[in-house]
Amino acid sequence: MAESDRAAMPASGSWLLVALAWLAVGLPLMWGIWTTLQKAVVLFR
Template sequence: MAEDDRAVAPASGSWALVALAWLAVGLPLLWGIWTTLQKAVVLFR
């Protein structure tokens, strides 16, 4: 294996950016799922 084939560790700040991106996508998604489930419960009563 050549020296150029070694993986380089990502910068420490990139982990925070990834976490922020997941929150930016995940929170609205969870809110939408929660709202849909609440409306479905009312619909099937």
């Protein structure tokens, strides 16, 4: 690998940071969607 190729690759720890960021955003989002769907089902019964 050339030196410029190594510089273009992200650090191995950055993948973990990206995964944690997605969890920090995705989990509350999914909880909100689930709660909304549960309330919508009750509303349309």
